[in-house]
Each structure stands twice: as C-alpha cells, then as structure tokens.
Amino acid sequence: MEDDALDITPYPHRHLLGIEGLPPNEISLFLDLAESYVEQNRQANKTGSLLHGRTIINLFFEDSTRTRTSFELAGKRLGSHVINMSVATSSIKKGETLIDTAMTLNAMHTDVLVVRHNQSGAVKLLSEKVNCSVINAGDGSHEHPTQALLDALTIRRRRGKLAGLTVAICGDIQHSRVARSNIYLLTTMGARVRLIGPRTLVPCTFAHLGAEIFHDMNEGLKDCDIVMMLRLQTERMHSNFFPSVREYFQYFGLDYEKLSNAKEDALIMHPGPMNRGVEIDSEVADDIGRSAIREQVEMGVAVRMACLEILTRESAKAQNSAETPNPAGAKF
Amino acid sequence: MSNKLSEPLGKVAYTNARLLDPKSGLDAVGGLLTEGESIQDFGPGLFRDGVPDGVAEVNCGGKCLAPGLVDIRVQLREPGDAHQGTIASTVRAATKGGVTSFVCLPNTDPVIDDMSVVEFIARRARKLGQAKVYCYGAITKGLEGTELAEMGMLSESGALAFTDGDKVVADAQVMRQALSYAATFGLLIVQHPELESLSGGAMNRGKLATRLGLPGIPREAEIILIERDIRLVEMTGGRVHFAHVSTSDSVDVIRRAKDKGLDITCDTAPPYFALNETAVGDYRTFSKLSPPLRAEEDRLAIVAGIKDGTIDAIASDHSPQDEESKRLPFQQAAFGGVGLETLLPVSLDLYHNGDMELLDVIGRLTSVPADLLGLTAGRFEKGTPTDLILFDPDEGWKVESHDLLSKSKNSPFDGRPVQGRVIRTVIDGRSVFGADA
Numbered sequence: 001m002e003d004d005a006l007d008i009t010p011y012p013h014r015h016l017l018g019i020e021g022l023p024p025n026e027i028s029l030f031l032d033l034a035e036s037y038v039e040q041n042r043q044a045n046k047t048g049s050l051l052h053g054r055t056i057i058n059l060f061f062e063d064s065t066r067t068r069t070s071f072e073l074a075g076k077r078l079g080s081h082v083i084n085m086s087v088a089t090s091s092i093k094k095g096e097t098l099i100d101t102a103m104t105l106n107a108m109h110t111d112v113l114v115v116r117h118n119q120s121g122a123v124k125l126l127s128e129k130v131n132c133s134v135i136n137a138g139d140g141s142h143e144h145p146t147q148a149l150l151d152a153l154t155i156r157r158r159r160g161k162l163a164g165l166t167v168a169i170c171g172d173i174q175h176s177r178v179a180r181s182n183i184y185l186l187t188t189m190g191a192r193v194r195l196i197g198p199r200t201l202v203p204c205t206f207a208h209l210g211a212e213i214f215h216d217m218n219e220g221l222k223d224c225d226i227v228m229m230l231r232l233q234t235e236r237m238h239s240n241f242f243p244s245v246r247e248y249f250q251y252f253g254l255d256y257e258k259l260s261n262a263k264e265d266a267l268i269m270h271p272g273p274m275n276r277g278v279e280i281d282s283e284v285a286d287d288i289g290r291s292a293i294r295e296q297v298e299m300g301v302a303v304r305m306a307c308l309e310i311l312t313r314e315s316a317k318a319q320n321s322a323e324t325p326n327p328a329g330a331k332f
Numbered sequence: 333m334s335n336k337l338s339e340p341l342g343k344v345a346y347t348n349a350r351l352l353d354p355k356s357g358l359d360a361v362g363g364l365l366t367e368g369e370s371i372q373d374f375g376p377g378l379f380r381d382g383v384p385d386g387v388a389e390v391n392c393g394g395k396c397l398a399p400g401l402v403d404i405r406v407q408l409r410e411p412g413d414a415h416q417g418t419i420a421s422t423v424r425a426a427t428k429g430g431v432t433s434f435v436c437l438p439n440t441d442p443v444i445d446d447m448s449v450v451e452f453i454a455r456r457a458r459k460l461g462q463a464k465v466y467c468y469g470a471i472t473k474g475l476e477g478t479e480l481a482e483m484g485m486l487s488e489s490g491a492l493a494f495t496d497g498d499k500v501v502a503d504a505q506v507m508r509q510a511l512s513y514a515a516t517f518g519l520l521i522v523q524h525p526e527l528e529s530l531s532g533g534a535m536n537r538g539k540l541a542t543r544l545g546l547p548g549i550p551r552e553a554e555i556i557l558i559e560r561d562i563r564l565v566e567m568t569g570g571r572v573h574f575a576h577v578s579t580s581d582s583v584d585v586i587r588r589a590k591d592k593g594l595d596i597t598c599d600t601a602p603p604y605f606a607l608n609e610t611a612v613g614d615y616r617t618f619s620k621l622s623p624p625l626r627a628e629e630d631r632l633a634i635v636a637g638i639k640d641g642t643i644d645a646i647a648s649d650h651s652p653q654d655e656e657s658k659r660l661p662f663q664q665a666a667f668g669g670v671g672l673e674t675l676l677p678v679s680l681d682l683y684h685n686g687d688m689e690l691l692d693v694i695g696r697l698t699s700v701p702a703d704l705l706g707l708t709a710g711r712f713e714k715g716t717p718t719d720l721i722l723f724d725p726d727e728g729w730k731v732e733s734h735d736l737l738s739k740s741k742n743s744p745f746d747g748r749p750v751q752g753r754v755i756r757t758v759i760d761g762r763s764v765f766g767a768d769a
Contacts, residue, residue, distance in 0.1 A: 122661035
C-alpha cells in the first residue's frame with residue numbers, strides 16, 4: 001500500500017503559481033512535509049544536503065525582505081546554491097525585460113526560480129518561457145501561495161486542524177494577494193472565511209470566491225477562531241479608499257475591544273510587515289498568548305523548504321516532461 | 333480577366349450566384365454583369381439564355397455574391413507606427429477579409445486633424461488599388477479633448493465623420509460644442525463611450541477580475557457616458573454614433589433614446605457578440621480589448637440588440653498591436669485586437685446560430701454602415717463601382733494568428749474555428765483577392 005503511494009506523483013505540476021485549483025491532498029502534502037522541517041530548523045545543525053548541487057534563483061522585481069530571506073534560508077538549509085537577484089522595476093523597460101530575464105536565467109540551467117513581481121499574472125507569463133520550476137513569491141494582487149501555506153501550517157499546529165474553523169481576514173482585501181491565496185486554501189480545507197473591511201477595500205465581488213463579507217468589524221469578528229490582519233498599504237491613501245489612518249483605525253484597526261467579539265482564545269495573525277497603530281494595536285500584536293505573528297515567520301522557512309523539495313523531486317519532473325515551455329514567439 | 337490597374341477592363345458576367353443585396357432585399361440565384369469598373373446589371377433572370385459573346389464569365393458555383401463589406405472602425409498605424417501596420421498591409425488584410433471600403437480612425441501620427449493627412453492617406457491608398465480607405469477627422473486638435481479641430485474643412489477634404497478615435501471626448505462642454513458645431517454642417521460625431529475616471533482597470537469588473545487580481549473596468553463607465561451624451565444630443569440637436577457598445581444597459585439606454593426619436597446610432601464589434609470575459613482565461617493579453625470583454629448576459633444582450641436593430645452596424649474595431657505591446661503582464665499590455673480578416677466569418681455566427689437571416693447580417697456589414705457615413709458603397713446599384721465579394725457562408729476554417737495578412741497578429745479569435753470564407757474580392761471591377769488576383 002505504501003509502496004503504491006510512492007509510485008504516484010503526489011504533486012503533478014511543475015510550478016507552484018497559486019493555491020487556486022489545488023485539491024486538499026496536494027495542499028496537505030506541502031503542510032505535512034513542512035511539519036518535518038520545523039523540527040530540523042530548531043536543531044543546532046539546520047543544514048541538510050537533499051538539494052546539494054541544485055541552483056535556486058530568487059528573482060525579485062519588487063522589494064521584499066522577509067519572503068526573500070525566507071526562501072534564501074530554505075534553499076541553503078536544503079544544501080542548494082541560492083542566488084538573489086533584485087530587479088528594480090522602475091529602472092527597467094517594462095515587461096520586455098521580464099521575458100528576456102526569464103530566458104537568460106533559463107539558459108543557465110536553474111532548477112527553481114522564485115519570482116516576485118508587482119503585476120498580477122507576471123509570474124505565470126514568466127513560467128511559460130522557462131524549463132525550470134517556478135514558485136510564485138507574490139504577483140501583484142493575484143496570489144502569494146507560500147504565505148497561505150505558512151499561515152495554514154501555523155493555524156494547524158495551534159489548532160490541530162483547519163476544517164470547521166472560522167477565519168476572519170481583515171483590511172485591504174481588494175489589493176491583497178495574501179487574502180486571495182488564503183481564501184482558496186482555507187475554503188478548500190473546509191474552513192469558513194470572512195472578509196472584513198470598508199466597502200472600498202472589500203468589494204462584493206469577493207463573495208464569488210466563497211467568502212462571507214462583513215463591513216462591521218465587531219459583527220465580523222463574532223465567534224472567530226482566527227483573526228488575520230492585513231497590512232494597510234498607506235500609499236493607497238491618496239486614492240480615497242479611506243479618508244485617514246485615524247478613521248481607519250477607529251473602525252477597522254484591531255484592538256482588544258473589537259477582539260473581544262472573537263472567541264476567547266482566538267489567534268491573531270499578520271503576514272507583516274505591521275503598521276502598529278494603523279491596522280493593529282501594538283499591545284495586541286505583542287500579546288504572546290494570542291499572537292502567532294512570530295511563529296508565522298518561523299513556519300515560512302519550513303514551508304518554503306517543503307515547496308523547494310517537492311518541486312525538485314525527479315518524479316515530478318518526469319511526470320511533466322510533456323509540459324514543455326512555450327518558445328518566445330508562442331501564443332500568449 | 334485582369335487585375336492590372338493599367339489594363340482596360342471588359343465586360344464580366346458573374347453567373348450562377350446567390351445574389352445578396354441587403355439594400356434592396358434581394359436574395360435569389362441569378363447573375364451580375366459588370367463593364368469596366370461599374371455594375372451594369374444584375375438580377376435573378378440575368379444570363380438565363382447564356383452569357384453573350386465577348387463577355388468573360390465567372391461561374392460562382394452557387395456561392396454568395398454580395399456587396400463588399402464596409403468597415404467603419406479600423407485603426408491604421410501609418411503614418412506613425414508603421415511597424416504595427418502599414419496602409420499597404422492593412423488594405424491587404426481588408427481585401428482578404430472581404431472588406432472593400434473602410435474608415436480609419438484619426439489616431440495616426442500625425443493625427444488626422446489636418447487636411448494634409450486626409451489627403452496623404454487617400455493618395456497612398458489609391459495607389460495600392462485595393463480596399464478603399466476613408467478617414468474620420470479628429471473632433472479635437474491632437475485628440476487632446478480641448479479645442480475643436482477644423483471639422484468643416486476636414487469634411488470638405490474628405491473626412492466622413494468625426495471622432496477622437498479610441499479616446500473619449502471626456503469634457504461635457506467640449507462634447508456639447510462638438511455636437512452643436514458639427515450639426516451646423518450636418519456632420520456625425522462618433523464617440524468612444526468610456527468614462528475615463530472609471531476606466532483605469534484592465535478587464536471587466538467582476539468575479540473573474542477579482543480572481544485574477546486585476547483592476548476592473550465597471551460596465552457603468554460605458555453606460556454613464558452614453559447616458560450623458562444622449563442628454564447632450566437632446567440639448568444640441570446633434571447627431572451621435574456610439575462605437576463598439578458592449579453592455580446590456582447600453583443597448584437598453586440607446587433603444588429608449590431611439591424610441592424618443594433622437595438621432596442616435598451605434599455599432600458593435602464581433603468580440604462583443606462572439607466572446608465574453610472568460611476569453612481572458614489566465615491572463616490572455618490578446619483578449620484585452622477596449623471596451624473590455626463583458627459578462628455572458630451582456631454578450632446575449634448585444635446579440636439581441638443587433639437582431640432588433642438597436643445596434644445598427646457591425647465594425648471590426650481593427651486595432652493592431654505589436655508583439656512587444658502584448659507580451660507583457662496583463663495590466664501593462666496594450667488594449668486592442670485585429671479584426672479585418674475575421675469580421676465576416678465571426679459575424680456569420682449570428683446567421684449560423686439562427687439569430688438572424690443571412691441577408692440581414694450582410695446588411696449590418698454593408699449598406700447600413702455605408703448609409704451611416706453617407707457612402708454609396710455596400711449595395712448593388714447599376715452604374716456604381718463594382719465592389720463585391722464572393723463567399724461561401726458555410727466553409728469551416730480555423731483562425732490562426734500566423735496566417736493573418738495583417739502585420740500585427742493580435743487576434744482575439746486566434747485558434748477559433750469559424751464558418752464562412754471569402755473566395756474572391758472585387759474592387760472597381762478588378763479581382764484583387766482570390767482567383768485571378
């Protein structure tokens with residue numbers, strides 16, 4: 001029985017571009033494997049040699065500290081070479097360079113490309129032009145699959161399960177890739193998702209994704225197991241999504257008063273970086289008993305190790321040798 | 333038969349054809365006789381007793397013979413961006429698609445806000461001896477939406493009507509003056525109906541845009557602008573034509589305005605009755621159009637609007653974009669799709685799906701748009717130039733972008749199986765595409 005299970009390819013895709021469309025068993029595969037790396041990462045000697053000789057390139061078209069560092073550590077702890085490339089989008093001719101860069105890196109026999117880009121769909125576009133595996137480390141407002149996986153791992157370790165939990169995601173849902181990936185993952189695994197924020201940041205179209213929508217935070221937090229706060233992108237202030245930080249905090253910032261509507265042991269999460277006093281009160285963020293924010297960062301490395309391992313497995317490659325990339329001139 | 337411009341044309345008899353002339357309502361098997369560049373005679377009984385001596389015969393084999401298509405919305409990229417399309421490549425694409433006359437938008441570089449540009453394009457196109465190219469003049473100088481262009485003089489030099497192309501005349505006061513001033517000369521204003529401040533997105537607002545994380549363009553952007561301009565037509569007594577309407581509410585609003593007797597017309601383009609937003613799929617930039625592809629209910633309303641005549645004409649909205657403009661992340665990619673070579677077969681969907689009679693579909697592609705702009709093309713009429721197409725409405729083929737003659741290949745119908753193919757295109761009596769060409 002177990003031998004049979006090893007024969008089939010548990011993750012039959014070359015890339016990890018998003019959570020949407022992944023069935024529960026594939027999501028669990030990442031979470032279960034990540035679980036084993038949590039322990040390894042707590043040892044004094046954290047480095048293995050599973051990916052010895054492999055090359056991983058972190059290709060970041062958008063600034064990032066924690067995601068990039070997390071992938072870098074993950075790659076190094078598995079024994080692979082990791083190279084970081086930061087391409088400031090402002091200094092390049094748009095897009096042209098995206099494809100050209102992809103082709104260049106492809107020619108260098110990279111095993112995994114970890115890509116972040118400020119445009120929705122850009123990572124998929126790039127993945128069509130390369131032979132290696134691509135991990136989406138965040139594309140525009142579309143998806144951020146490894147963030148959703150690390151959030152799920154954090155929740156699962158604290159609560160022992162995902163199914164049946166009620167998770168509130170609060171803040172700028174409209175522009176958030178973290179929210180989208182979390183909605184797909186949590187609903188697929190049987191959790192209920194609530195989205196909370198002003199109508200300008202939580203439009204009704206999100207109901208189509210299988211989430212419940214609330215515009216009153218007290219109401220939305222009622223009996224929630226998990227409260228996930230998103231970073232408020234204050235640079236959006238000029239677009240009239242909300243009138244001021246002060247007003248935003250009053251109605252949608254997380255403080256103990258609003259939190260009292262949730263379950264007594266409700267877990268507080270935040271993908272970071274936090275704006276203290278904007279979307280979350282410092283006191284709440286630092287509440288060791290309830291905040292899982294630091295644990296999320298720890299889980300990040302374990303989850304990314306699992307992603308790198310699964311995508312570099314030979315079996316996955318063989319299974320998908322038919323999925324050849326489009327040459328430069330192919331349909332797009 | 334000859335297609336050399338210099339050689340004189342004799343008499344040609346088109347026999348055994350299904351004659352389709354939407355203007356006169358003719359749909360019958362018969363023949364058509366041309367002499368030199370003009371139509372001499374046509375009708376069901378013609379050549380019953382055989383083709384007279386000295387007349388060349390083209391046996392149509394029972395296929396459809398119709399006036400050449402008149403496409404009232406085409407973007408030329410010459411002068412300006414000839415790498416995306418030249419006058420020559422555009423007329424070749426048109427001719428292959430059965431379009432014998434088309435009207436180009438003024439968004440060339442330089443803009444068609446000056447008589448010299450109208451004349452330049454006319455001269456270039458005439459030399460090629462293929463599809464006839466007409467121009468719209470700009471409503472505002474430089475398409476900047478502020479100062480009116482010299483509509484009177486542009487009209488005298490050949491501009492058929494006025495539009496700011498794929499840019500909306502955003503300022504209500506400018507639009508008011510444009511309608512008013514154009515009405516002085518009985519000129520038509522063509523509007524790209526899209527409220528700019530609501531149109532910052534990349535695709536139709538809704539579930540799919542939410543999923544893909546793309547900013548949406550709400551349908552209200554189109555509806556509000558149409559509603560505004562209808563009020564301005566009422567106020568000024570002007571005449572407006574809305575290009576490429578795409579939403580169900582636009583059709584409703586225009587239907588009501590027409591019922592009130594206002595001088596309002598509109599067209600749509602094949603993507604809006606043959607595709608919906610799902611064509612965007614996973615960030616397919618060939619499906620990024622302006623206006624964006626809408627929801628299925630909108631598509632159905634567009635079909636109904638064409639059927640009941642609320643939507644007068646069908647135009648290709650041919651918008652060439654080079655590969656570099658489309659090989660980008662969706663939000664950064666250019667809007668637009670080429671359409672000259674797919675205009676007929678995709679429009680024939682309306683016939684094949686049982687929505688409309690063949691003759692009616694052809695009418696929306698020929699005499700109706702011609703009448704809107706005061707062209708005498710798009711009909712069979714004795715003594716007028718012989719611009720016609722022979723086509724097989726049933727022949728199936730697959731649209732492949734690399735087979736297109738258009739210099740830019742950005743077809744939203746790439747890969748789509750279609751029915752209906754042009755066999756021969758005749759312009760001024762000469763076969764310029766198909767047999768003998």
